[in-house]
Amino acid sequence: MCGIVGYIGSEQAVPILIDSLKTLEYRGYDSAGVTVYNGKLETYKVAGRIMELEKVLPIDTPGNVGIGHTRWATHGKPETRNAHPHLSSNVSVVHNGIIENYMVLKERLIGLGYEFKSDTDTEVIAHLLHFNMNHDGGKHLLDGLTETIKELEGSYAIAAMCEEEPDIIAFARKDSPLVIGIGKGSNYAASDVTAFLKHTREVIFISDNEVGLLRSDSFEIFDLNGNSVSRDIEIIEWNLEAAEKAGYEHFMLKEIHEQPTSIRNTFAGKLSEIEGTVTLDELYLQPEEVKRLKRATIIACGTSWNAGILGKYLFEKLAGIHTDIETASEFRYSNPILCGEELTIAITQSGETADTLAAVRSSTSYGCRSIAITNVVGSTITRESDSVLYTRAGPEIGVAATKTFTAQLLVLYMLAINLGRTRGVISAAEAKDLIAGIKRLPGQIQKVLDRKDAINECAIQFADKRDYFFIGRYLNYPVALEGALKLKEISYIHAEGYAAGELKHGPLALITDETPVVAIATKGHTYEKILSNIKEVKARNATVIAVANDDDTEIEKYVDVVIRVPSSHELLAPVLSSVALQLLSYYTALARDCSIDKPRNLAKSVTVE
Ligand code: F6R
Numbered sequence: 001m002c003g004i005v006g007y008i009g010s011e012q013a014v015p016i017l018i019d020s021l022k023t024l025e026y027r028g029y030d031s032a033g034v035t036v037y038n039g040k041l042e043t044y045k046v047a048g049r050i051m052e053l054e055k056v057l058p059i060d061t062p063g064n065v066g067i068g069h070t071r072w073a074t075h076g077k078p079e080t081r082n083a084h085p086h087l088s089s090n091v092s093v094v095h096n097g098i099i100e101n102y103m104v105l106k107e108r109l110i111g112l113g114y115e116f117k118s119d120t121d122t123e124v125i126a127h128l129l130h131f132n133m134n135h136d137g138g139k140h141l142l143d144g145l146t147e148t149i150k151e152l153e154g155s156y157a158i159a160a161m162c163e164e165e166p167d168i169i170a171f172a173r174k175d176s177p178l179v180i181g182i183g184k185g186s187n188y189a190a191s192d193v194t195a196f197l198k199h200t201r202e203v204i205f206i207s208d209n210e211v212g213l214l215r216s217d218s219f220e221i222f223d224l225n226g227n228s229v230s231r232d233i234e235i236i237e238w239n240l241e242a243a244e245k246a247g248y249e250h251f252m253l254k255e256i257h258e259q260p261t262s263i264r265n266t267f268a269g270k271l272s273e274i275e276g277t278v279t280l281d282e283l284y285l286q287p288e289e290v291k292r293l294k295r296a297t298i299i300a301c302g303t304s305w306n307a308g309i310l311g312k313y314l315f316e317k318l319a320g321i322h323t324d325i326e327t328a329s330e331f332r333y334s335n336p337i338l339c340g341e342e343l344t345i346a347i348t349q350s351g352e353t354a355d356t357l358a359a360v361r362s363s364t365s366y367g368c369r370s371i372a373i374t375n376v377v378g379s380t381i382t383r384e385s386d387s388v389l390y391t392r393a394g395p396e397i398g399v400a401a402t403k404t405f406t407a408q409l410l411v412l413y414m415l416a417i418n419l420g421r422t423r424g425v426i427s428a429a430e431a432k433d434l435i436a437g438i439k440r441l442p443g444q445i446q447k448v449l450d451r452k453d454a455i456n457e458c459a460i461q462f463a464d465k466r467d468y469f470f471i472g473r474y475l476n477y478p479v480a481l482e483g484a485l486k487l488k489e490i491s492y493i494h495a496e497g498y499a500a501g502e503l504k505h506g507p508l509a510l511i512t513d514e515t516p517v518v519a520i521a522t523k524g525h526t527y528e529k530i531l532s533n534i535k536e537v538k539a540r541n542a543t544v545i546a547v548a549n550d551d552d553t554e555i556e557k558y559v560d561v562v563i564r565v566p567s568s569h570e571l572l573a574p575v576l577s578s579v580a581l582q583l584l585s586y587y588t589a590l591a592r593d594c595s596i597d598k599p600r601n602l603a604k605s606v607t608v609e
Pocket of ligand 1: 304353399400489604
């Protein structure tokens with residue numbers, strides 16, 4: 001997903017902008033560019049990686065103010081002419097988001113004599129800004145930008161510069177993340193804080209329909225009517241070390257290994273084993289409201305959606321709440337039947353997924369109470385939900401979600417126990433048992449990680465296969481879906497996740513001796529059922545890899561390879577199996593020499609519909 005950066009201060013802008021763009025690489029991009037003021041606006045851009053940009057942009061280019069961009073194509077191919085910044089005479093613009101009415105604006109601007117050089121929606125912003133600054137007696141950059149965004153439909157985070165006002169960067173935001181960093185004698189703008197964390201931890205998250213400007217020693221924020229907006233500065237606790245690879249070959253591997261810690265952070269201070277309670281201070285639901293709840297709807301995409309399936313099972317079992325799980329991109333187009341007494345739970349690690357935000361807005365329009373489960377403090381979803389439960393997994397740089405997924409599972413366990421206790425569905429003794437199990441998870445995850453060599457061997461053995469199946473039942477069904485998603489996104493092997501009982505209704509036709517089948521077969525009330533499903537695929541000559549508990553002495557009779565995970569509370573087993581499958585995907589992708597942290601065609605944060 002696109003990333004924008006801006007710097008204004010006493011230092012040379014180019015090295016800072018390049019460095020900031022590199023920290024945003026994890027968002028996924030296909031082209032990059034920079035404008036720097038060096039007596040005039042100088043713009044350099046390329047289709048490709050930032051290292052390509054560095055080849056054309058002299059690092060010692062003078063200039064203390066500049067903007068930069070990493071682009072992920074939405075309108076127009078990843079070509080240099082489509083890369084940002086986009087220019088209109090003396091104006092330069094970088095933009096994240098989508099301008100929905102750009103065709104109408106483009107025709108108007110062409111009629112006014114503007115010549116378009118790109119296929120992008122962004123170029124209309126540059127020309128419209130130039131027009132608004134010049135047509136009516138002349139306007140300053142900020143006033144021109146304010147007028148411009150009033151004409152834009154869609155989503156945007158914009159940073160803009162103008163040759164005549166080289167001592168400012170103007171910015172604006174609607175439905176696309178934008179944060180400014182407050183330094184000493186320098187200020188920053190970016191799509192997310194990692195871009196300037198090296199320089200400052202003092203930040204302000206810009207809200208929708210706000211515009212503003214940065215000078216080297218000050219900043220101002222306004223609403224669309226020109227009223228000054230006063231905002232508190234927030235201090236970001238994450239430091240840059242937390243976002244470095246710490247000696248691992250890939251961010252993904254580092255993040256997989258962080259899970260004992262990230263899980264501990266997720267539940268820190270919330271669990272009482274003695275009382276059998278989970279305290280969620282950020283949950284703004286009165287006990288009476290919780291008791292009255294008839295239904296919950298979980299809304300999410302991708303990996304977060306897989307977590308949501310487990311959430312459904314947990315809310316139904318532990319809290320007695322009928323729960324639907326909805327794909328966010330489908331939800332608002334599917335005429336949802338909501339009467340306002342339901343609870344909406346949005347799961348999104350980034351907090352910026354456009355489909356999830358739109359679905360939440362749609363459900364709140366019916367008056368539903370909402371809870372967001374997210375990893376990013378200050379992200380858009382946090383401002384749109386009644387309650388926010390943070391996963392506290394720390395920054396995740398690898399595009400494939402790993403530690404944020406298990407942290408989401410943890411929040412779902414804790415929320416289900418909390419609601420279940422309030423509603424009297426589970427007893428204190430049952431809750432205590434689960435809480436004790438949760439507290440054991442970090443150590444158990446560590447045991448799975450310690451077995452990575454065995455998982456690596458298994459991965460290498462099947463790394464040349466074209467297709468994989470992942471099967472599981474009940475709680476292990478979402479684990480199968482997530483195992484398949486992880487494998488396909490980073491190793492590019494075609495992988496299907498299936499509810500094991502569904503195989504005989506079609507997919508069995510695809511099973512051959514060339515199709516490894518991963519069966520999640522941890523102990524629980526569907527264990528015998530998955531053994532039957534294993535026999536079904538063995539009868540079709542499949543090679544079966546089972547994920548099974550340490551104390552399972554039977555499983556080896558039925559399968560070819562066993563990946564062992566510690567025995568746990570039945571409900572908690574998905575966490576341990578998921579970690580094992582993350583390692584399987586990682587080592588398969590490694591054996592296939594894939595671009596693990598930045599898989600092709602994928603972005604970390606999908607902020608467009
Ligand atoms: C896969 C992955 C994606 C995201 C999905 C939703 O590893 O990360 O499937 O889960 O794009 O993103 P969030 O959780 O940010 O809403």
